[in-house]
Amino acid sequence: MKFLLFAKHIVCAILLFSVNFATAQKVVTRFIERDEAAEFERLDSFRMLHLMIAGNIYQNEQQIKNSYDSTRGRYSFNHELRYIQPILNLGDITIANLKTSFANDIGSPYSSPDEFALTLKYSGINTLTLANSNTGNIDKNTLQRTQQTLGTMDIVSTGAYTNNVQRNGNCPLMIYRKGFRIALLNYAILANRSEVSKEVVINVADKNLIESDLRAAKMQNVDFVIAYFDWGSNQQDIPSYTQQNLARWCFEHGVGLVVGVHPNAVLPMEFVEYYYNTQPQTGLAVYSLGNLLSSDTSLRNRNGIILDVELKKNNFTGAVTLGDYGFIPVWNYYDTITMKNRSKVSALPSAAVQDGNVFKQIPYIEQRRAANSAFEIRKALGTHSDEIQYNVTDNVVNNVDETVQLTNASLNNKLSIFKPEFMKQTDAPLLAKRQLNKEEIDTFYCIQFYAMKKLIPLDTNYYDHLKGFSVVEENGMYKYYSKGSYNLEEVMQLWLRVFKPRYKQSFIVALLNGRQVRAITLQSR
Incomplete structure (x- = not known):
């Protein structure tokens, strides 16, 4: 009997260890309120710098249109970052990747009203990276106006320049805060670029270029270097060998922290063991931060993290090391209830939503989605980092929002x-349809994987490759299509790798102006 009882305890202990190991993390609770007096009471041999590093910030035409207040005759994007700005404002340096621009052209799909730049300022974001695919679709004048607009908001940017003269004087971006000299390097891996952006200088992820920028940073007695990459693909679930190899190379050449974006979802982080100046070191690589602000309603693309990092500097030796760090899960909620026939997106701290501390009117299904998203993020990152939870409540959100609105400044x-x-207020949204650009009228490719006489709903909760599918009724048949792309090779690889093994009758269809023009198989190629 005693043996059975002992065995029962052993089994329970193993199960408990397995559950803890699955997340392999602890939750670190912190307070939003800043205790500046306590900072002075710390030992004077060290000083601290607080970094908040977030992912992609998108805007699409529908979000812009739904943010226009016709009664006041102006745009208001306050709702988009309102619930996350108490956290972003805690960073001495708060970084994000801007996937839009400020061209003062309401008809451009790559531009946002200037009012959105003010929202970014109030949120606490003071540094933006521009080396990404969106910048690859804008011209030189648009980039110049974007830089000027951000400059009026006291937001610095890097990664894209109007010419090489501007790049030589501003790359690497040196940021001076609290006695720290931080260098931010930003690069992108671009598969293709629009012709209009050929005059724009965008940092590409070339090792020779990165090495040259690192030498320039060292000549300015830099304390710590951050490399921020726009890399990967939208269907990516794990880091590629190319990304891992580039991250290791960056560490070996003096980078202190590597972060990335582009897959629009959170990818695992890892510790990289390497040697620098003949000394063994350990670097932290976060391969994708996901989306801080999404433009896609698909569940996969509605999550992200904020990397919360503290840097520690020895005042006697000048050595800077990575201190405490952790991640904060973020969920994008599309509110279709508050305003009839209109949806508004809001970035929410997942833990606070899960506990019912903020946005208490959120539908239960969305609350569960936020919780499930946070759970998946914890599984992916928990073995390498703790989750940080701040005491964000509706009262805290309201107090911070009122403060920044009254003072016209971020905290x-x-x-x-x-x-x-x-x-200058931006023009109201266009009522007439804008003229389609070449990309939108070009051939679009997707995969037809079903054709049935009866409409049958599909459960996409367990099959990521089916998420975002569409159904079209044609000649009495219901045809099921996957999400597509203008890149035939990308769709072909998805078909060969995912769909063809599962759906033997599936094939690729080519659409022109929304109409099927041909079917593509291996034989037809």
Whole structure:
């Protein structure tokens, strides 16, 4: 009997260890309120710098249209980052990847109203990276105006330049805060670029270029280097060998932290063992931060993380090391209830939503989606990092929002005051349909994997490759199509790798202006 009882305890202990090992993390609770007096009470031999590093920030035409307040005659994007700005404002340096621009052209799919730049300022974001696919679709004048607009908001940017003269004077981006000299390097791996962007200088992920920029940073006595990459593909679930190899190479040449975006979903992080100046070191590589602000309603693309990092500097030796760090899961909620026939996206801290501390009117299904998203992120990252949870509540959100609106400044840069009344208001959304660009009228490819006489709903909760599918009724048949792309090779690889083994009758279809023009198989190629 005693043996059975002992065995029962052993089994329970093993199960408990397995559950803990699955997440392999602890939750670190922190407070939003800043105790500046406590900072001075710390030992004077060290000083601290707080970094908040987030992922992609998107805007699409529907989000812009739904953010227009016709009664006041102006745009308001306050709802998009309102619930996350108490956290972003805690960073001495808060970084994100901007996937839009400010061209003062409401008809452009790659541009946003200037009012959105003010929202970014109030949220606490003070540094933006521009080396990405969106910049590859804008011209030189648009980039110049984007830089000027961000400059008026006291937001610095890097990664894209109007010419090489501007790049030589501003790359690497040196940021000076609290006695730290931080260099931010930003690069992109672009499969293709639009012709309009040929005059724009975008940092490409070339080792020779990165090495040259690192030498320039060292000549300025840099304390710590951050490399921020736009890399990977949208269907990616794990880091590629190319990304891992590039991350290791960066560490071996003096980079202190490697982060990435582009897959629009959170990818695992890992510790990289390497040697620098003949000394063994360990670097942290976060391969994808996901989306801070999404433009896609698919569940896969609605999550992201904020990397919360503290840097520690020895005041006597000048050595800078990576201190405490952790991740904060973020969920994008598309609100279709508050305003009839309109949806508004809001970035929410997942843990606070899960516990019912913020946005208490959120539908139960969305609350569960936020919780499930956070759970998957914890499984992916928990073996390498702790989750950080701040005491974000509706009262905290309201207090922070009122403060930044009254002072016209973010909490992490109180002296940078901007008067919104001096901003030229952007024109109202266009009522008529805009003229389609070449990409939109070009051939579009997707995969037809079903054709049935009866419409049958598909459960996409367990099959990621079916998420975002569409159904078209044609000649009495219901045809099921996967998400597609203008890149035939990308769709072909997806078909060969995922769909063809599962759906023997599947094939690729080519659509022109929404109409099927041909079917593509291996034989037809």
